[in-house]
Every structure is written in structure tokens, then in C-alpha cells.
Amino acid sequence: MSATEQPKTEAPPLPAPRDPGLREMANAIRALAMDAVEKAKSGHPGMPMGMADVATVLFTKFLKFDPRDPAWPDRDRFVLSAGHGSMLLYSLLYLTGYPEMTLDELKRFRQLGSRTAGHPEYGHAPGIETTTGPLGQGLGNAVGMALAERILNARFGDALVDHRTYAIAGDGCLMEGISHEAISLAGHLKLRKLTVLWDNNSITIDGPTDLSYSGDQLERFEAAGWNVAAADGHDTDAVTAALERAQESDRPSFIACRTTIAFGAPTKAGTAAAHGSPLGAAEIEGARRRLNWPYPPFEVPEPIRARWRAAGAKGAETSRAWRERLTQASQELRHEFERRQAGELPASWRAALGAVKQKFAAEAPKLATRQASGAVLDALAPVIPELIGGSADLTPSNTTKAKGQAELTSKNYAGSYIHYGIREHGMAAAMNGLALHRGVVPYGGTFLIFTDYCRPAIRLSALMGARVIYVMTHDSIGLGEDGPTHQPIEQLAALRAVPGLRVFRPADPVETAECWELALAAPKTPAIIALTRQGLPTLRRDTQENRSARGGYVLAEAEGARRLTLIATGSEVALAMAARDLLKAKGISAAVVSLPCWELFDAEDMAYRKSVLGTAPRVAVEAASPFGWERYVGETGAIVGMTGFGASGRAEDLFPHFGFTADKVAEAALKVV
Numbered sequence: 041m042s043a044t045e046q047p048k049t050e051a052p053p054l055p056a057p058r059d060p061g062l063r064e065m066a067n068a069i070r071a072l073a074m075d076a077v078e079k080a081k082s083g084h085p086g087m088p089m090g091m092a093d094v095a096t097v098l099f100t101k102f103l104k105f106d107p108r109d110p111a112w113p114d115r116d117r118f119v120l121s122a123g124h125g126s127m128l129l130y131s132l133l134y135l136t137g138y139p140e141m142t143l144d145e146l147k148r149f150r151q152l153g154s155r156t157a158g159h160p161e162y163g164h165a166p167g168i169e170t171t172t173g174p175l176g177q178g179l180g181n182a183v184g185m186a187l188a189e190r191i192l193n194a195r196f197g198d199a200l201v202d203h204r205t206y207a208i209a210g211d212g213c214l215m216e217g218i219s220h221e222a223i224s225l226a227g228h229l230k231l232r233k234l235t236v237l238w239d240n241n242s243i244t245i246d247g248p249t250d251l252s253y254s255g256d257q258l259e260r261f262e263a264a265g266w267n268v269a270a271a272d273g274h275d276t277d278a279v280t281a282a283l284e285r286a287q288e289s290d291r292p293s294f295i296a297c298r299t300t301i302a303f304g305a306p307t308k309a310g311t312a313a314a315h316g317s318p319l320g321a322a323e324i325e326g327a328r329r330r331l332n333w334p335y336p337p338f339e340v341p342e343p344i345r346a347r348w349r350a351a352g353a354k355g356a357e358t359s360r361a362w363r364e365r366l367t368q369a370s371q372e373l374r375h376e377f378e379r380r381q382a383g384e385l386p387a388s389w390r391a392a393l394g395a396v397k398q399k400f401a402a403e404a405p406k407l408a409t410r411q412a413s414g415a416v417l418d419a420l421a422p423v424i425p426e427l428i429g430g431s432a433d434l435t436p437s438n439t440t441k442a443k444g445q446a447e448l449t450s451k452n453y454a455g456s457y458i459h460y461g462i463r464e465h466g467m468a469a470a471m472n473g474l475a476l477h478r479g480v481v482p483y484g485g486t487f488l489i490f491t492d493y494c495r496p497a498i499r500l501s502a503l504m505g506a507r508v509i510y511v512m513t514h515d516s517i518g519l520g521e522d523g524p525t526h527q528p529i530e531q532l533a534a535l536r537a538v539p540g541l542r543v544f545r546p547a548d549p550v551e552t553a554e555c556w557e558l559a560l561a562a563p564k565t566p567a568i569i570a571l572t573r574q575g576l577p578t579l580r581r582d583t584q585e586n587r588s589a590r591g592g593y594v595l596a597e598a599e600g601a602r603r604l605t606l607i608a609t610g611s612e613v614a615l616a617m618a619a620r621d622l623l624k625a626k627g628i629s630a631a632v633v634s635l636p637c638w639e640l641f642d643a644e645d646m647a648y649r650k651s652v653l654g655t656a657p658r659v660a661v662e663a664a665s666p667f668g669w670e671r672y673v674g675e676t677g678a679i680v681g682m683t684g685f686g687a688s689g690r691a692e693d694l695f696p697h698f699g700f701t702a703d704k705v706a707e708a709a710l711k712v713v
């Protein structure tokens with residue numbers, strides 16, 4: 041049946057619940073979801089109604105949380121990967137007593153400025169552990185959170201870190217490609233404290249899942265190294281038993297919960313019609329009757345509310361005992377734990393970074409910025425133990441593994457370097473989970489071109505303000521022989537278009553260290569650091585001030601009155617310097633501006649930007665799409681960029697082939713002065 045067809049036949053009476061008390065509590069979720077969606081005139085009632093029994097078991101019998109202390113570091117994490125069922129989460133937060141999640145907020149579901157956004161948004165209310173909605177992302181985040189727990193457990197021990205991660209995923213999450221990467225990574229790393237509850241309702245928007253799926257999820261998860269179980273999702277005893285078994289597992293657990301979407305609705309239950317729109321007054325009335333829920337909209341009778349609040353209050357004692365243990369821990373351990381939770385880096389990190397910068401400036405090596413980045417990491421990894429690195433199978437190319445970093449494996453969670461495998465998207469989503477969990481600072485590498493493979497997760501890093509550092513090497517045609525499939529063209533422009541993301545493209549080793557410093561020092565901002573494969577000269581010999589901090593600066597002022605400004609990033613800054621010399625020989629005094637981070641430069645005040653950009657004509661040089669550069673060169677300037685795809689060949693041949701020579705830049709400049 042299509043979603044638009046109205047189901048006609050009324051379902052048979054509901055079978056008697058196994059535990060009437062739990063069913064009543066679950067019905068409170070169902071009623072709130074129906075009412076909120078109806079009031080908002082939009083939303084998804086079916087999923088919360090289908091998973092209400094499972095969620096009730098999880099929140100009343102298993103999940104370790106304390107609504108009065110929602111950021112308690114040792115709480116269990118709950119991720120609603122099927123974010124369209126947001127009313128499930130909001131109802132649970134309200135019922136269990138999170139002070140911010142009031143009944144009024146439920147009544148303002150999906151309204152501008154409410155905590156109860158259409159999909160759960162990180163930061164809108166305590167208890168929302170991550171932003172979900174793009175299906176499958178939550179699964180990837182949950183893997184990162186479960187991994188963070190193992191990492192911190194290895195460092196701080198069971199007394200301080202011993203919690204679980206639960207995720208609810210739907211058919212959509214499991215069909216998405218990212219689920220493959222996420223579950224195979226979790227299985228490989230044996231994240232035994234991760235449990236995924238599958239809302240196995242055989243319905244998606246278009247209709248029954250057999251329209252588009254004929255795999256076997258249980259076999260799939262089992263093959264990925266998970267412990268699997270199936271349960272009737274409306275039988276609270278069966279769900280309890282499956283969750284109990286999951287606690288004992290030495291592998292991550294997957295529980296297929298057979299459910300009926302919109303459980304209780306008289307005609308829409310079990311159909312796609314319950315998916316993405318309000319049930320309507322008659323259907324809601326029928327559901328209230330069938331569920332034996334005779335109460336008015338948004339009203340939860342006191343005895344049922346009290347049972348929910350009691351379930352929410354249970355964690356207070358556990359969180360208090362945990363705080364007690366933290367107090368009793370050695371001062372050194374406690375300070376370290378608290379520092380990491382606060383997201384503050386150790387005092388010594390800037391000195392370590394400063395020493396690398398000075399070495400670069402003193403020795404002025406010709407070095408690829410990816411190698412400079414590797415040297416920065418060599419210096420930082422020993423002093424920032426929470427730095428958790430990795431690469432999607434390009435470790436030697438990305439130079440992401442610092443000397444002395446041990447590999448993190450299922451046998452050694454104390455390691456700090458993760459071989460993510462060829463799973464860029466899974467890596468990025470896991471890094472979001474690692475960062476949101478707190479206590480670790482993730483960075484991970486691949487080629488810049490493959491930001492396209494993790495873009496949905498990068499976007500969510502930015503939307504959530506998660507400190508995730510993407511080390512993206514091989515940042516232009518300068519990568520050479522791998523050719524146009526590997527040479528990024530539009531990626532820089534596309535990444536610069538993401539709000540809240542900082543895209544760094546350092547020009548030399550000193551700038552590379554500066555960009556790392558800026559990325560690490562921003563606890564609520566993700567960063568892309570785009571790095572070269574090919575060697576670059578050291579252009580900067582001064583290190584007192586982090587000049588990249590203003591996003592752009594005059595690297596070389598014009599000798600005499602400025603007649604031209606050359607603006608470049610990364611490897612093209614050296615080219616601009618060479619063009620400046622050529623122009624000088626022709627009597628044109630030009631300044632060179634290095635612009636390693638547009639976002640930081642744009643945030644500077646007008647006076648500073650004007651002083652850098654000057655009033656003379658401008659030429660921008662970047663071996664990438666010219667898209668966006670107009671803002672800096674204006675109508676009268678020129679852009680030396682890539683207007684098509686690259687080609688396979690040696691970098692030394694490709695740059696001249698595509699017009700990136702000092703001569704060509706000078707030529708372009710002569711046309712605008």
C-alpha cells in the first residue's frame with residue numbers, strides 16, 4: 041500500500057500485554073507522540089508508537105542515567121538513530137524528568153525556537169546525545185561513543201568509566217551504506233558495550249520493506265561479528281531477556297525487535313500511512329480506545345507519571361556513588377579525568393607545538409605539509425594523551441600516525457591510533473561520536489578528494505559544533521600520477537560552503553603547525569586541514585605570532601606602493617611569491633597574501649581585511665575550482681584556478697600544464713594592473 045492510500049480495515053483487538061504496568065507506561069509515550077504530532081500538524085507518530093514498549097524496557101530497567109545530572113560522564117549513552125521518531129526521545133526525556141523537557145516543550149514540537157525540533161538536535165536539550173535524522177549517522181556516532189568508553193575505561197578504570205551505548209535504528213538506518221561501515225568497525229573492535237535495537241517493523245515511507253530489501257539483517261550483523269537476537273518488540277519480557285543477554289556479550293549486540301508501526305492505531309498500524317504525517321482525530325480517538333488510554337491530549341495520569349519519574353530518579357544514587365568514587369580517586373587521576381571532560385588541553389601542549397614551529401623556522405626545510413603535519417603530531421601525541429588519531433587506510437600517505445602512538449585494537453583499547461579501514465564515512469561518523477562523548481579529541485585522515493565520502497558526517501560535525509579534526513592530504517593536482525579521480529577540484533569550495541566548518545590550507549611547515557594549533561584550540565569547531573603530497577619551501581621564518589589565526593595576512597608586502605595583491609593558499613603561495621619576483625623585475629610592486637583559512641579571515645573586522653587585501657587589483661591563485669574566489673578579487677581581479685578536472689601525470693608537469701607557473705600568474709596579473 042502506498043503512503044497516500046488510506047488504510048480502511050480496523051486491526052483486531054490488541055493482545056493482552058505481558059506486563060500491564062509497563063504497557064501503561066509505554067502508552068504514555070504513544071499518546072504524547074500522537075498528540076504532539078497532531079498539534080504540530082507534522083512529524084512521525086508511527087515509529088515512537090511502535091518502539092514505545094522497547095524504549096520503556098530500556099529506560100526503566102537498563103539505561104543508566106540521571107535527569108538531574110544529565111552530563112554525568114559515566115551515564116549510558118542513548119542514540120535515537122532513527123531521528124524521525126524524535127517524539128520517542130522527547131517523551132522519554134519528559135516522562136523521566138529531565139527538567140528542560142517540559143510538557144510545554146512537547147506541545148511546541150517542531151516549532152521555531154523549541155527544544156523539540158523536528159529531528160533531535162544536539163545542544164537543544166540535555167539528554168539529546170547527538171543530532172540525528174540523516175539515517176544511519178546515529179549508528180556511526182554510537183560506534184564512536186562506545187569506542188570512547190573503551191578508550192577512557194582503559195585509562196581510568198572501571199570505577200570511573202563503565203557505561204554502555206544503546207542505539208535505536210530503523211530499516212532506513214540499516215539500509216544506508218554507512219551502516220555497513222559502522223557495524224563492521226564495531227564488530228572488528230569488539231565493542232561489547234554497544235547494543236543496537238532494531239525497529240523491525242518492515243515499513244518505510246514507500247511501503248513494505250520488501251519493495252526494496254530482501255537481505256537478512258540478523259545474518260548480516262552476525263557476519264560482522266555481532267551477537268544477535270530477535271524478540272517480539274511488544275513483549276516486554278522478551279525484550280528484557282534479550283537486553284539481559286546483551287549485557288553478558290563479548291561482542292556488540294544487535295536485537296531485532298519485531299514491532300508494529302503505530303502500534304495501537306486502529307487502521308494505520310502496520311502501514312506506511314503511519315510514517316510521516318499526523319494520524320488525524322478519528323484515528324487518534326480509535327487508538328486511545330484500543331490502548332485503553334481515555335485521557336485528554338498531553339495528559340499523563342499522576343500514577344503513571346509517578347512511575348516514570350521513579351524510573352528517572354533511580355539513577356541519582358548511582359551518579360552520586362560515582363561522584364563519590366571520583367572524589368576518592370587520586371588527585372592526579374581526578375584532575376586528569378576532569379580536564380579531559382572539560383575539553384581542556386594539557387598546559388604543556390602549546391610549548392610542544394611552539395618548539396616544532398621554531399624548528400621549522402630555523403631549519404627551513406622543503407617539506408610536504410602532510411609531513412609537516414606528521415612532525416606536529418609527533419610532538420603533540422606524547423603531550424595530549426586524549427588525541428586519538430587514525431586514517432581510513434592511508435596512514436603512510438596521510439602521515440597521521442605519530443611516533444610512539446600505539447595501535448588501538450580490540451585487545452588494546454589503551455592505544456591511541458585507529459586503523460579505521462577503508463571506511464571514510466564510518467570514520468567520520470565515529471569521530472563525531474568520539475568527540476560528543478567527551479574525554480577524547482579525535483582526528484582522522486584520508487585524501488581530500490574523499491571528503492566527498494564522508495561529507496554527511498562532516499556536515500553534522502559542523503552542525504553540532506564537534507571538535508573533529510579532518511586531516512585531508514593530497515590536496516590538489518599536486519598529488520600527481522593518481523590522476524583526476526583523486527585530484528580534488530571542487531572540494532575546497534564545497535567544504536568552505538559548510539557553515540561552522542573551518543577549512544585550513546597551510547602554505548608551509550610553519551603555517552601547518554599554526555593551523556593545527558587553531559584546530560585544537562577550538563573546542564566547538566570542526567576543522568579540515570588540507571595538506572600537500574608534494575614538498576613545499578618554508579616561507580615563514582617568524583614564529584612569535586600565530587599569523588594564520590586571522591585567517592589571512594600579508595606574507596610579503598609590496599616594495600614601494602602596492603600595485604597588485606596576489607592572494608593564494610597552500611602550495612600556490614610559493615608560486616605567488618615567485619610571480620611577485622617576476623613582476624618586480626617588470627617594475628610592478630606586488631604584495632603576497634597567504635589565506636590559509638577563509639572562515640577566520642572573514643570573521644576579522646573590515647579594517648583588518650581591507651589592510652590585508654589593499655585597494656590595488658587582486659589576483660587569486662589556487663589549484664582548485666575558482667568558485668568563491670570572486671569575493672576576494674572583485675570585478676577587477678583575476679583568478680588562476682582549475683576550470684576542469686585534472687589529469688594523470690607528474691606534479692611537475694601538471695602544474696605548468698594547467699597554467700600554474702610564476703609566468704602565467706604574472707601574465708594574469710599584468711592584465712589587471
Ligand SMILES: Cc1ncc(C[n+]2csc(CCOP(=O)(O)OP(=O)(O)O)c2C)c(N)n1
Nearest residue numbers: 087124173174175210211212213243244245
Ligand atoms: C539519509 C536519509 N535519507 C532519507 C531520509 C528520509 N526518511 C526519513 S524516515 C525514512 C524511512 C525510514 O524507514 P524506517 O527506518 O523503517 O522508519 P519507520 O518507517 O519504521 O519509522 C526516510 C526515507 C532521511 N531522513 N535520511
